[in-house]
Amino acid sequence: MDRLIGRLRRFRRIFILLAVIGPGLITTNAGNDAGAIATYSQAGAEFGFRMLWILVVITISLAVVNEMASRMGVVTGKGLADLIRERFGVRGTVFAMLMLLVANAVTTMAEFAGVAAALQLFGVPKYVTVPVVATLVWLLIVRGSYPVVEKVLLSIGVVYLAYIVSGINSHPDWGAVIKSTVLPQPVASLGYFLLAIGLIGTTIAPWMLFYLQSSVAEKGIPNEQLPYSRADAVAGAIFADLVAFFIIVAAAVAIHGTLSPDRLANMQAADYARALQPAVGPAAFVLFGIGLFGASLLSAGVVPLSTAYTVTEAFGWERGVGQRLAEAPVFFGIFTGLIAIGALAVLIPGVPLVQMILLSQEINGLILAAILIYMIVLVNDRRIMGRYVNGRLANVVSGATVVLLVGLIALFLFSAVPGSPLRG
Amino acid sequence: MLFLTEILGAEVIDVRQRRAGTVRDVTVRVQEPYPVVTGLVTSRRGELVIPWSRVRSFAAATREVALRTSREEVEHYQADPRDVWLARDVLDKQVVDTDGRRVVRVNDLQLAESGGSMLLVGADIGLRGILRRLGIEGVGKSLARLFGRDLPMVLVSWDVVDPIAQGTAEGGAPPGDDAVRLRISGSRIAKLHPADIADIVEELGAKERRAVFDTLTEEVAADTLEEMELEDQVSVIEHMDAERASDILEEMPPDEVADILTELPEDRAQQILGLMEKEEAEDVQELLAYEEDTAGGLMTTEYVAVPDSLTAQETIETLRRMEPEAEQIYYVFVVDPEEHLQGVLSLRDLIVAPPEKPIRDIMIRNVVTVRVEDGQKEVAAVLSKYNLLAVPVVDQEYRLQGVVTVDDALDAVLPESVKRKLPRVF
Numbered sequence: 001m002d003r004l005i006g007r008l009r010r011f012r013r014i015f016i017l018l019a020v021i022g023p024g025l026i027t028t029n030a031g032n033d034a035g036a037i038a039t040y041s042q043a044g045a046e047f048g049f050r051m052l053w054i055l056v057v058i059t060i061s062l063a064v065v066n067e068m069a070s071r072m073g074v075v076t077g078k079g080l081a082d083l084i085r086e087r088f089g090v091r092g093t094v095f096a097m098l099m100l101l102v103a104n105a106v107t108t109m110a111e112f113a114g115v116a117a118a119l120q121l122f123g124v125p126k127y128v129t130v131p132v133v134a135t136l137v138w139l140l141i142v143r144g145s146y147p148v149v150e151k152v153l154l155s156i157g158v159v160y161l162a163y164i165v166s167g168i169n170s171h172p173d174w175g176a177v178i179k180s181t182v183l184p185q186p187v188a189s190l191g192y193f194l195l196a197i198g199l200i201g202t203t204i205a206p207w208m209l210f211y212l213q214s215s216v217a218e219k220g221i222p223n224e225q226l227p228y229s230r231a232d233a234v235a236g237a238i239f240a241d242l243v244a245f246f247i248i249v250a251a252a253v254a255i256h257g258t259l260s261p262d263r264l265a266n267m268q269a270a271d272y273a274r275a276l277q278p279a280v281g282p283a284a285f286v287l288f289g290i291g292l293f294g295a296s297l298l299s300a301g302v303v304p305l306s307t308a309y310t311v312t313e314a315f316g317w318e319r320g321v322g323q324r325l326a327e328a329p330v331f332f333g334i335f336t337g338l339i340a341i342g343a344l345a346v347l348i349p350g351v352p353l354v355q356m357i358l359l360s361q362e363i364n365g366l367i368l369a370a371i372l373i374y375m376i377v378l379v380n381d382r383r384i385m386g387r388y389v390n391g392r393l394a395n396v397v398s399g400a401t402v403v404l405l406v407g408l409i410a411l412f413l414f415s416a417v418p419g420s421p422l423r424g
Numbered sequence: 425m426l427f428l429t430e431i432l433g434a435e436v437i438d439v440r441q442r443r444a445g446t447v448r449d450v451t452v453r454v455q456e457p458y459p460v461v462t463g464l465v466t467s468r469r470g471e472l473v474i475p476w477s478r479v480r481s482f483a484a485a486t487r488e489v490a491l492r493t494s495r496e497e498v499e500h501y502q503a504d505p506r507d508v509w510l511a512r513d514v515l516d517k518q519v520v521d522t523d524g525r526r527v528v529r530v531n532d533l534q535l536a537e538s539g540g541s542m543l544l545v546g547a548d549i550g551l552r553g554i555l556r557r558l559g560i561e562g563v564g565k566s567l568a569r570l571f572g573r574d575l576p577m578v579l580v581s582w583d584v585v586d587p588i589a590q591g592t593a594e595g596g597a598p599p600g601d602d603a604v605r606l607r608i609s610g611s612r613i614a615k616l617h618p619a620d621i622a623d624i625v626e627e628l629g630a631k632e633r634r635a636v637f638d639t640l641t642e643e644v645a646a647d648t649l650e651e652m653e654l655e656d657q658v659s660v661i662e663h664m665d666a667e668r669a670s671d672i673l674e675e676m677p678p679d680e681v682a683d684i685l686t687e688l689p690e691d692r693a694q695q696i697l698g699l700m701e702k703e704e705a706e707d708v709q710e711l712l713a714y715e716e717d718t719a720g721g722l723m724t725t726e727y728v729a730v731p732d733s734l735t736a737q738e739t740i741e742t743l744r745r746m747e748p749e750a751e752q753i754y755y756v757f758v759v760d761p762e763e764h765l766q767g768v769l770s771l772r773d774l775i776v777a778p779p780e781k782p783i784r785d786i787m788i789r790n791v792v793t794v795r796v797e798d799g800q801k802e803v804a805a806v807l808s809k810y811n812l813l814a815v816p817v818v819d820q821e822y823r824l825q826g827v828v829t830v831d832d833a834l835d836a837v838l839p840e841s842v843k844r845k846l847p848r849v850f
Contacts, residue, residue: 076629077629077630077632078629078631079629085529089515091518091558218629219629219630219632219659220630221630221661315529315554316518316527316528316531316833388539419825
């Protein structure tokens with residue numbers, strides 16, 4: 001009997017830890033993908049510390065939005081796509097899924113661009129890496145062995161902790177850093193607004209919200225454990241953005257002001273790698289390359305696969321890698337299509353990889369606004385959420401995020417008009 | 425043929441050609457085999473329902489519902505709380521097609537006139553339903569014809585549809601729950617083969633899964649659980665009422681129960697063990713004492729052992745009384761009064777032997793065995809080398825402790841990815 005208790009006790013710890021504290025932390029950490037690294041680096045390189053205040057706003061928003069998604073997963077036991085379908089019917093679902101498909105297609109492109117850019121640092125041409133990696137990712141998914149690979153790749157994310165060391169070692173002017181973090185110092189320019197949209201889009205990526213809610217729903221966590229998953233959501237947001245904060249600081253110190261505007265608009269992965277030099281010296285390129293490769297490879301599989309699950313769930317089509325191709329043609333079609341589109345786009349000769357990554361995150365930011373509106377309506381519906389509907393704080397923060405996004409989009413459009421005073 | 429989404433949004437016109445509202449929803453009263461339409465909901469908040477008896481006709485072309493009465497008369501009717509609202513409660517929800525044994529989504533609902541009343545006869549679960557809702561069903565059909573294909577209507581007759589209880593926000597399914605109201609003769613899922621039920625529930629979310637299990641009898645629930653992966657078994661048992669969990673687990677082989685309990689939080693496992701019948705609980709506890717990856721951890725204590733003093737005839741009669749499960753009867757083990765393993769018999773040996781012959785004389789004496797502490801790989805190797813369906817497990821004193829069947833041994837040594845590729849034999 002004692003042995004039995006010992007065995008049970010051993011399991012219980014891991015069980016509670018993984019079941020409750022987990023999805024949020026893992027998802028947000030996996031979110032530090034090619035798009036995130038590039039966007040944070042560009043923010044620091046182009047605007048110094050002047051985007052740090054937005055990161056603070058985003059962190060609060062990410063914590064709240066993540067918490068909403070995981071609460072919906074716990075309370076309803078259903079994914080976001082399921083709830084959208086049951087609440088908004090076919091038309092609303094088709095719109096949401098088209099949005100998600102676009103967002104995830106450009107995200108997959110960004111991941112393959114990340115893979116290509118990372119290996120170019122080591123002198124491997126993209127015409128070799130991209131076809132090989134795309135085939136590998138596809139095979140891993142079809143053989144059902146992605147979950148194993150996921151764990152390995154997730155651990156590569158640890159190399160980004162080097163940015164924290166780098167940020168501290170580069171001896172920034174901490175007074176300026178803190179001032180910029182607390183006081184909004186926007187730059188009235190087209191590039192600033194667009195990158196701000198990208199910064200929001202990459203940190204609160206639409207695919208992550210779907211992925212997070214589904215994995216929470218899948219675990220069947222009882223309502224009583226909501227405080228745990230709330231803690232998970234907040235911890236995940238703070239941890240992910242802590243790394244983001246230091247990437248911006250390190251990039252600001254190492255790159256900002258050293259490059260011509262022309263160069264800033266055409267950055268290469270090697271330029272971003274300089275931000276790691278204060279931590280590891282000449283090995284910065286190697287470390288940056290490994291980190292970018294691992295993170296991009298991870299999401300290059302997760303994004304297409306989770307898209308296939310989400311869309312088929314919404315329309316009630318057969319799904320799962322255990323199915324035969326003939327039984328689940330849409331499921332296989334979606335992830336295969338996304339991988340193919342992502343890989344082929346990167347193979348276009350002369351396409352600027354880094355700019356492609358940045359653009360994809362900006363598109364994610366635009367689409368996030370629409371997805372957030374769906375979420376806010378759902379999480380406030382008493383028929384769905386019962387007494388677990390949003391409190392005032394969650395509504396204010398998530399609503400404010402939509403307003404901020406729409407505002408940035410409006411400012412961007414205004415500044416894009418020829419002859420606008422903000423242009424330039 | 426009339427579809428729910430064609431009538432939703434239609435204008436209601438009274439006898440004096442005046443507008444009397446727009447159709448927001450259609451209510452039905454549940455009956456077997458097909459629910460009957462009781463009324464049309466015409467206001468946004470749903471307090472106004474026009475009884476179907478007041479409807480004279482529906483013109484699909486102009487999307488107009490003609491009433492038999494004037495609008496002043498109908499406005500007094502109130503919604504019946506027992507009725508199910510099709511757009512709100514059924515459309516876009518997941519249901520189980522018990523004929524196709526799969527989980528599908530309701531894209532549209534088919535209504536048909538029969539004997540003066542309108543009945544809910546089927547669910548559209550195909551692409552046509554989705555295209556119709558988008559208003560491009562015709563476009564889809566022409567496009568399909570362009571490729572020389574037909575765009576078939578995928579309909580499921582309502583009498584093979586089983587709605588899944590929607591997990592409510594408060595957990596559990598209170599009386600008056602939509603899905604419960606939708607069925608009157610119990611769950612149709614419960615009548616399927618447990619292997620099919622397992623496939624279906626594995627496609628459902630955690631709360632819906634629990635709702636389905638609530639409708640199953642203990643025997644069916646146990647058989648269904650046996651067909652599921654350990655991870656899912658644990659999730660189902662963990663959130664079930666402890667009393668019911670213990671009742672279901674009693675119906676399962678002790679080795680599987682031990683596997684599940686090991687994965688549960690300690691107090692929960694203790695609680696369930698405490699509620700189980702003493703005999704079953706002791707079997708499980710014995711198994712829990714062995715390491716997972718040894719013969720002791722793999723074995724089941726449900727096997728057939730008979731005393732060596734019996735004759736062939738007596739042995740057959742003993743078996744008849746025991747009514748063993750199929751997987752236990754591969755071999756009949758022969759033991760002495762101290763449970764020492766003496767030999768083994770196959771059913772064939774028993775049946776072809778003269779009735780009066782002592783089994784001591786027909787049994788095979790040098791039995792292949794494994795020890796409780798042997799590793800799972802050794803066990804699998806023994807089974808494969810001697811081509812056995814099951815191998816007895818003995819302790820140091822050669823006392824029979826249990827049996828490892830070939831499927832349990834395979835489960836333990838095969839990696840997950842290979843297992844999924846294998847055809848399901850067991």
